Amino acid sequence: MAPGVPFLREVREECGVFGIWRHPRAVALACQALYALQHRGQDSAGIATCRPGGPLVVEKGNGLVAEVFTASRLARLAAVGPAQAAVGHVRYATTGGSRPENAQPLLFTTAGVPFALAHNGQLVGSEGVRAWLRQRGVRFTTTSDSEVLGRLAEQLAPGAGDGEGVARALVAALERVRGAFAIVALTPAGLLAARDPRGIRPLVLGRLGPAWVVASETCAFDTIGAETVREVAPGEWLWIDDAGPRAGRLEAPGEVPGESARPAFCIFEYVYFARPDSRFGGRSVYEVRKELGRRLAREHPVAADVVIGVPDSSLPVAAGYSEESGIPHEPGLVKNRYVGRTFLRPDPRARAESVRIKLNPVPEVVAGRRVVLVDDSLVRGTTVRRLVRALREAGASEVHLRIAAPPYLHPCYYGVDTADREELLAARHRVEEMRRVVEADSLHFLSLEGMVAATGQPLAAFCLGCFTGRYPVSPEVIPGPVPDVAGVPAAGRAPASGREDVPWARS
Ligand code: SF4
Incomplete structure (x- = not known):
């Protein structure tokens, strides 16, 4: 990020x-x-x-x-x-x-x-x-x-x-x-x-x-x-x-x-938080993210013309999806790296506008094409819906959303700010309803098993609390x-x- x-x-x-x-x-x-x-x-x-x-x-x-x-x-x-x-x-x-x-x-x-x-x-x-x-x-x-x-x-x-x-x-x-x-x-x-x-x-x-x-x-x-x-x-x-x-x-x-x-260990360090040039457990974060993409392509293939990752953390995932599916990976979203802190925590309208300030589609990449949009997480769904709309406005004929983690169902109690449970999209909707909310043509999540397998480590090595609701340290008092x-x-x-x-x- x-x-x-x-x-x-x-x-x-x-x-x-x-x-x-x-x-x-x-x-x-x-x-x-x-x-x-x-x-x-x-x-x-x-x-x-x-x-x-x-x-x-x-x-x-x-x-x-x-x-x-x-x-x-x-x-x-x-x-x-x-x-x-x-x-x-x-x-x-x-x-x-x-x-x-x-x-x-x-x-x-x-x-x-x-x-x-x-x-x-x-x-x-x-x-x-x-x-x-x-x-x-x-x-x-x-x-x-x-x-x-x-x-x-x-x-x-x-x-x-x-x-x-x-x-x-x-x-x-x-x-x-x-x-x-x-x-x-x-x-x-x-x-x-x-x-x-x-x-x-x-x-x-x-x-x-x-x-x-x-x-x-x-x-x-x-x-x-x-x-x-x-x-x-x-x-x-x-x-x-x-x-x-x-x-x-x-x-x-x-x-x-x-x-x-x-x-x-918090599995989200691999999926999203850590820099791709860091290493944990002997594995490169970049390699794990690429493997997440390969597995996502195997679990949820789709006929499409271009794979686009949401910069920056999803780019290795998109590369892996492309490698496995054979669909070309192109930088279809341009990220403005010079947006200052003036834009921190604005009101909802400014927040909506800020998506276009921060991320803008490249019409030459998306116009008339079926897009696989790859992201690492779907929490409230508001940001990704704006991205889906922006891709359509730039001419995408279809937008298929693929998420490199399972649905985020539970809050984190260990220092990660996600949202309260009532704000979590997956806690309130089934996948098909979520697809409608984010306005994508299709929506699929990587399985828990697929996500863990991409790390090369056993399930028992990780905290998976936000996906399973089973926490290693009880949040109860x-x-x-x-x-x-x-x-x-x-x-x-x-x-x-x-x-x-x-x-x-x-x-
Ligand atoms: S609940 Fe566990 S896996 Fe989820 S973000 Fe928090 S520490 Fe990471």
Whole structure:
């Protein structure tokens, strides 16, 4: 998805994170990495940095990376000095809204030790933990669930004392929350990276000379010339300091009756969110999307003259559909890459006009031809209906819509903004009714089995909640205490005062 006009797509990703320890150009590299991760969030961007053992400085604001990191902001970060570490974040606001104070990284201080937290994902039932913290006199400055994590860490390690103590407290906090998280936290002594026990959101580890890097996607590593080492495993934490990474496992708090502790990677990362030049699970996102297209062509062939993908994420799918069907693939929709943020969240009429500003058919490609229009998802159906109309106005004789995923029937609770269930087209209509709503000549979806098979991984490896309604972490509020926490990093258990019962989500 292009930076600047996220509203045009109906599914929006939440955030991207990056961390580096340590490199003399840490700030510049973090900024470059955030450019590469911009597709994961356009509402705000931020970087926190410090010299090892030194003070922690953060610069952040609402807007794209290019808008936030002005020369003066970069100069203030660079003034911290050489041989630095940094964490960076790009945000698309779901929980907490787009208030400027919700921009990340968020800064905290525990027993005089500062730390900066960057979080991708969404906690389930964080309101209960927030209420519990409020009862203990904690004051919140944002509406973000990421602050809940940081404040919980502050409570769990009131006497942390050093960077590793902060890391232990953060791990203890992560063990007491539920939901999706990939976090990177910077302390003056090292960097903590961790992924939720089901690995719903991605996080990868890389190397850049002597420096270590972590990021939401490998495309960030390519951009800065780093080499991918491996993915951070579901439920794994890494403490990275000058001695290198040290790994441990979170004690999974999700051992709740009815919940599965198996890995459950968000399959939509392959289908839509991630950049096609990223890799997960040893598979190129581009290759997976192309295979989605091949399978879509096998499952739902149609007599047509041209295959057109909706730019950008559906272009590899359209290439795969074309390869399998033998129908030529042509760039029949031109995308305007220069539409600015002025067009964000306009009223419905402006939104309708914006489709033509952003995507316009090429009459020479579509006039008098039967078009297969390939897209990666169908959520509300409003955007695709405008595209179908635009193709007809440009002269298409038929428009056959093919979707590279099954019908989107249920909302996401793990940091992806889709829509409420009542807004989901597939939740209210059968396929034939949906076809009429979007005004296509035919409409077909890739099967769940076909989508999973395209990844080359088993069904059990994925979260498929928005298609099946079966969620790896129950979205229901589950009252009750969090079990005692063992296995905190390095020095062992959290202080006794940090092991009292904490509610997950007390309503
Ligand atoms: S519910 Fe859907 S969008 Fe959300 S994490 Fe699961 S697969 Fe991804």
